[in-house]
Each structure stands twice: as C-alpha cells, then as structure tokens.
Amino acid sequence: MTETRTDATLTRTGRRGSRGPVNRDEVLLEIKDLRVTFQRRGGPATAAVDGVSFSVKPGEIVGVVGESGSGKSVTSMAVMGLLPQRGSKVTGEVLYRGENLLTMGQRQLADLRGSELAMVFQDPMSSLNPVIPVGLQVTEVLRRHQDISREDARVEAEDLLRRCGIPDPRRRLSEYPHQLSGGMRQRALIAIALACKPALLICDEPTTALDVTIQAQVLELLKELVNDLGTAMVMITHDLGVVAGLCDSVNVMYAGRIVEAAGRRELFAHPRHRYTEGLLNSIPRLDAPRGEPLQPIPGTPRDTIAWSKACAFAPRCLHADDECVVGDLPLVQLGRVNHPVRCVHPAPEEEPHG
Amino acid sequence: MAEHDRSAALDSAAGPVRSLLSVRGLEVHFPIKQGLVFDRTVGHVRAVDGVDLEIPQGQTYGLVGESGCGKSTLGRAVLRLEEPTAGEVIFDGEDIAKLKAEPLRKMRRRMQMVFQDPLASLNPRQSVQSLLIEPLRVHGLAVADRAQFGADSSASHLAKVVSMLELVGLPRAALAKYPHEFSGGQRQRIGIARAMILNPDLVIADEPVSALDVSVQAQVINLLERLQDLLGLTYIVIAHDLAVVRHISDTIGVMYLGRLVEEAPSDALYERPLHPYTIALMSAIPIPDPVVEDRRERILLKGDLPSPANPPSGCRFHTRCPFRQPTRCDTDEPALRELTQVAPGRRVACHYAEEILSGEVRVRDADLLIEPVR
Numbered sequence A: 001m002t003e004t005r006t007d008a009t010l011t012r013t014g015r016r017g018s019r020g021p022v023n024r025d026e027v028l029l030e031i032k033d034l035r036v037t038f039q040r041r042g043g044p045a046t047a048a049v050d051g052v053s054f055s056v057k058p059g060e061i062v063g064v065v066g067e068s069g070s071g072k073s074v075t076s077m078a079v080m081g082l083l084p085q086r087g088s089k090v091t092g093e094v095l096y097r098g099e100n101l102l103t104m105g106q107r108q109l110a111d112l113r114g115s116e117l118a119m120v121f122q123d124p125m126s127s128l129n130p131v132i133p134v135g136l137q138v139t140e141v142l143r144r145h146q147d148i149s150r151e152d153a154r155v156e157a158e159d160l161l162r163r164c165g166i167p168d169p170r171r172r173l174s175e176y177p178h179q180l181s182g183g184m185r186q187r188a189l190i191a192i193a194l195a196c197k198p199a200l201l202i203c204d205e206p207t208t209a210l211d212v213t214i215q216a217q218v219l220e221l222l223k224e225l226v227n228d229l230g231t232a233m234v235m236i237t238h239d240l241g242v243v244a245g246l247c248d249s250v251n252v253m254y255a256g257r258i259v260e261a262a263g264r265r266e267l268f269a270h271p272r273h274r275y276t277e278g279l280l281n282s283i284p285r286l287d288a289p290r291g292e293p294l295q296p297i298p299g300t301p302r303d304t305i306a307w308s309k310a311c312a313f314a315p316r317c318l319h320a321d322d323e324c325v326v327g328d329l330p331l332v333q334l335g336r337v338n339h340p341v342r343c344v345h346p347a348p349e350e351e352p353h354g
Numbered sequence B: 001m002a003e004h005d006r007s008a009a010l011d012s013a014a015g016p017v018r019s020l021l022s023v024r025g026l027e028v029h030f031p032i033k034q035g036l037v038f039d040r041t042v043g044h045v046r047a048v049d050g051v052d053l054e055i056p057q058g059q060t061y062g063l064v065g066e067s068g069c070g071k072s073t074l075g076r077a078v079l080r081l082e083e084p085t086a087g088e089v090i091f092d093g094e095d096i097a098k099l100k101a102e103p104l105r106k107m108r109r110r111m112q113m114v115f116q117d118p119l120a121s122l123n124p125r126q127s128v129q130s131l132l133i134e135p136l137r138v139h140g141l142a143v144a145d146r147a148q149f150g151a152d153s154s155a156s157h158l159a160k161v162v163s164m165l166e167l168v169g170l171p172r173a174a175l176a177k178y179p180h181e182f183s184g185g186q187r188q189r190i191g192i193a194r195a196m197i198l199n200p201d202l203v204i205a206d207e208p209v210s211a212l213d214v215s216v217q218a219q220v221i222n223l224l225e226r227l228q229d230l231l232g233l234t235y236i237v238i239a240h241d242l243a244v245v246r247h248i249s250d251t252i253g254v255m256y257l258g259r260l261v262e263e264a265p266s267d268a269l270y271e272r273p274l275h276p277y278t279i280a281l282m283s284a285i286p287i288p289d290p291v292v293e294d295r296r297e298r299i300l301l302k303g304d305l306p307s308p309a310n311p312p313s314g315c316r317f318h319t320r321c322p323f324r325q326p327t328r329c330d331t332d333e334p335a336l337r338e339l340t341q342v343a344p345g346r347r348v349a350c351h352y353a354e355e356i357l358s359g360e361v362r363v364r365d366a367d368l369l370i371e372p373v374r
Helices: A072-080 A106-112 A134-145 A150-163 A169-173 A182-194 A212-229 A240-246 A264-269 A274-282 B002-014 B071-078 B101-110 B128-138 B141-149 B153-168 B172-176 B184-196 B214-231 B242-248 B266-271 B276-284 B290-295 B353-358
Strands: A029-039 A045-056 A061-065 A088-096 A117-120 A200-204 A232-237 A249-254 A257-263 B019-034 B040-056 B060-064 B086-091 B111-114 B202-206 B234-238 B251-256 B259-265 B337-339 B343-348
Touching: A029 A072, A045 A061, A045 A072, A045 A088, A045 A232, A045 A249, A045 A257, A061 A072, A061 A240, A072 A088, A072 A117, A072 A200, A072 A232, A117 A182, A134 A150, A134 A169, A134 A182, A150 A169, A150 A182, A182 A212, A200 A212, A212 A232, A212 A240, A212 B276, A232 A240, A240 A264, A240 B290, A249 A264, A249 A274, A257 A264, A257 A274, A264 B290, A274 B214, B019 B071, B019 B234, B040 B071, B040 B234, B040 B251, B040 B259, B060 B071, B060 B242, B071 B086, B071 B111, B071 B202, B071 B234, B101 B111, B111 B184, B128 B153, B128 B172, B128 B184, B153 B172, B153 B184, B153 B214, B184 B214, B214 B234, B214 B242, B234 B242, B242 B266, B251 B266, B251 B276, B259 B266, B259 B276, B266 B343, B337 B353
Parallel strands: A061 A232, A061 A249, A117 A200, A200 A232, B060 B234, B060 B251, B111 B202, B202 B234
Antiparallel strands: A029 A045, A029 A088, A249 A257, B019 B040, B019 B086, B251 B259, B259 B343, B337 B343
C-alpha cells in the first residue's frame, strides 16, 4: 500500500505552492454587475440575470434564495463558465482572487474548474455519467488536476467517499450510479467536487432531491467542510429553512435581480422587501400554531414586469401603487447597516414578521 | 350487509364521529421477478406491510415518511389503484378490496385522487373543458341530468364545469385552453377541479404541492382547506414535507418501511414526538428561523433506508435508531400500541416509547447528537 494522502483530516498541506494559508478576510470571489441575456436568433433578448453583485470570503457561506426563474442557477452557471457559447451573453465581472473568470481563456478556466472552483449540482442522476463507474468519475478529477498515479488516485477516491459518508467505499468505487441510492449519489457528487479541496464550492440546490434525514446528513457534511477547510461556499436554494440553518449572509433574488441582502439573523428577524416578507408568511412552519390560513403571495413567479419599467414584483405585491412604476429601482441601504433593499414601500423597520 | 353492521358497531365504539374509511391489516407486496424464460418470483418488495388506520368523516389524515416508505402505495391501495395483497379497506361500510369491477367503478365516484405532477397527470391534448367533463361522462351523470334538463345535458355539464372552475379560482376563459398554457399552480388547480367535480367524499392528495414554487404552495394549500370546509370532504394528504402536512392535517401517521410507526393528533406530534424515527425526522426538518435553528438540538440518522424487499428483523428502524437498546429491538417486532397511560389517543410502535418519553432511554451515541451551535 502506498502511504500518500492518508491523513485523517482534510488539510490544505501538500498542495501546489500557488496557494498560501487561508486568509479569511480576503475576498475570494467577487461578482460585479453580472448580466446574462439569452437570445434566440431573430427573437427578443431575455435578461435572466440582470446586474447581480455579491462577494464571498473564505470560510463564508453565502446563500442565494429565489424561486424558479429568478436567475439563481443561471448566476452559478455563469460564474463557472458553463453556459452555452451560442445564444447567451454574459457581461460584468466575476473576479476570483482578482482574476476575471469571464475573460479568462478556456484552458486556464478548465485548470481552475474542478481544482479550485467546484460545483455540486441538484440532480445527481443527470450529472453523473450513467455508463462510467463512480470510482472512475472521482479519480478522473484527481488525475486531471494532480500529478498522481492511478493506484494512488484510487486510494484517495476511496478515502474521499468514506469521508463523505458512503459505507463500504471500496465496493462502491466499481459500481455504477444507478446502483447507488439518491443520498449516496449526491454524496458521490460532493466527493467529486471536494476531490481537489476546492477554495470555492458552488452548491446548486444540493439537497432538493433528497429526503429530510439525508438532507440533514449532507448539510452537516458541507458545514464541516467549510469549518475545517475554510472553503468559501455559495449555496443556491429555494428552501428558506436550509438558509436559516446554514448561511452567513443571504441574497434574495427575484426576476434576475437581488431584491434584498442581509445577514441571516437580520434577514429573518427584519425582512424589509415585500417579497421576502411574503415568502416568510406563506410557508407553513413546523413550530407555528396551527389553524390559521397561510397568507399566500398572489399570482405566480411568471407575472413580472421588466425591471426597466417598474418593480418586477409589483404585479404580485399587496403594497404596490403608482410609485412602484419606476424604472430600475436601486438597491439601497435602508436605515440598518448592511441591509440593502430594492423596494419603494419596504416593510417598516420595527414591525416584526409573522 | 354484515359489513354494514360491523362498521356501525365500530362507530358507536369510536364515538359520535362516523369513520368514513378504515383500513385493517393492509398489505401490498410487489413480486421481484427474475429469469429469462420463466419469470420466477425471487422475493417480494413489502411496500405496505400491515397498516391499520381509521379516518373519521370530514377530517384530514396526513401520511408522512421518506421516499420508499410506502406512503404513496398505501394511498393508491386505498383507491385500489394497486391491488392489495391482504387486508381490508372499508369505505363507508363496504370492503373495497373485495369489490368486483363494476361496483368498484361506481364506488370510485366517491373517492378521487389529486396527483403530484399536474403536467404528467393531465392529458396534454385535452382542453380543460374536455378534461373536466370526462369524469362526468365516465360516471354517467349525464343520465341523471337528462331528466332535469331534457336532451341538452351538455349545457348542464358546462354549467357544472364553469362553477367548478370558479370554485378553484380559474377564469372561464380557461375552458378552451390546454394544460401547457398554464403555470404549475394553475395546473394543480385543474387537477383539483377534476377530482372535485364528481362531488366525492374522500380525496387522496399525493404530494399536492411539492412540485410547486414556494410562493404558490400556500395558495394551493389554502384552496384545499377552503374546499374541504365548503364540500365537507375527507382528505388523505400524502407528503414528505412535515410542515405542510402538519398545517392541514388533524391526525398524522408517520410511516417507515411499509408500516405506521406513530400516529397522533398533529399538534401533539409536534409538541412531543414519541417514536425515535419521528424524533429524528422532526429534528432534521429545517425551520426558517435562524434563532430557532441555532438553539435546536438535532439528531442525525446514519445511513439510508434499508431495502423494503428485505426489512430488518425485529423493529424495522433498529438499524438506524439512535435510541436502540441491546435487548428486544433487533428481535421483537413492536406493535403499534396506544399509550393509554402516558399519552392517550396516540399510537406508537416502539418497545421503549414510555422510557424515551420519561428520559430514561437516551441517545446512545454522542456523535449522533448535534448540540446547538451558536
């Protein structure tokens, strides 16, 4: 047996010398005014992401919350450079350690992806290759980014699967994705993402396809990772419960723009944007008294107006009036520190929600 | 006739509320076939393996559990969309499990289902009008209407369809549209309208909101509650989201590997879950409030659901149970029993429920317990 990389805890030692010790104050990823538009030939351009900015520090978990169509997944795909070249246009800046990922060459980006930037996708069945054994899919990443022999990669892959909570990892290495349960597939996917100990991990709804008890296991695993490694994490989800337990700060997206951003305690205690407030009032809570009807947000996430004409949430908002018909509402600080809101009639500050 | 008498006797014992549905010893086993020429049965998946429950008229019974626990199969077996292997499903005095095809078809008018994925359960080539009239046709309600409206029964159908649409909150203009033209929430409303148009007694909703956007879920939940008040419906709501189930149910049954492990009024279940699985399940559900999240003590379950083809011996949960005791758990199968002494009205399938309640039996492995963080 070779003795390489059998350290019990994940540490950053033994990496290529490019990265120093983790500095938790440096900004690792900074997204500035990111815009993604999709256009079919001859058709109108649709802005899926419309000027999104936020930053992530090492050891920090930043949540991006929104419903389907809010642009949260497109944001993550754009950051990783995974959007199709044709038909989509990405502008703005995505600075990773000061380098713009959007203008970086394909080869350079391919070196970063998988080693320093990693992503966990929502549906493990469609993001794992069904005709290749799980083990090979893990070792592929290791062999691509590290100078490591096939035998060593196999040992390391086994170790990774074990640390991600997959029992009997040696047997699992030679199995195919369909032979694994949903929770195990998701853990295999996380193992692949963690293979090279990335500095930034983007999780796109990593637990949506899982049962709650398995979800709790996976979230606990991710939390440990951030604590032990100082990995920076972007958590994309529609589940406010996951955000409440996991994220340090939260960005709420609606129709391609961030409508509210705050620390998690601040956001849940004092939601200011009417959409955030509506969301919190509309979900049934396990610990709330029963018997009262929920207060739904009327309409559907599709009922939007272009941001250039008015507030996109106005058609569904109970507080909307003529003043809301203003093009390009700014994201402004309202009273509290570090709590920008994009709303004409924000919820009053003293009013507790619920 | 004998069955009528029996259910009447049962009702008087249960109290003034009439039980609309009672399920006794229900089992649904699916054979596992193997072999190229001869399909040999090599085993059975015990999807539902001995479930007893009573649902009083006008109440909502919530079934929760993780995927693969048999909750959907149980719901389908109640409507006999799956053929039960054993047991009785007594709906309003008649055993559905033994009904012949024609009486069953007639009975189905009174039992309807709302499916999870409205796009998959609505025929994409049928307009809303045609979708909603079809159940009326199938159940020959045209004949009854003809006596009232003469030959022009389609007009009365249309009137029914329009009033149903109004009830679920869709405009009349929806009649000529096709399912793909609607949003997810509207599609689910069409699915609900289709189930309700026959004026059923029992509606089984299998994950009615899990395919919908968060902001739309509340609309559909409120609609289901309003229709229940209006039409006096009895619901079985099947969902994996305990918060949704707790919100709409009067009683909740928690399933694990084909069996009910706990049954309780929904408030009591949240106040004090008694079965170790329920305790772990509740603690795993994230609550959208950081203050609560940080203070909560949580229990992690290790591993995955065992295979229902080969359930563990003794208590089915003992392989993952954080409270497992050295004796009995892996040998004796606990019965679902009412805790008359400590918690009347609640049924639990655990040998040590009383000890867990009193705190005598604790989580055995400190690793499984996640202390409050901040």
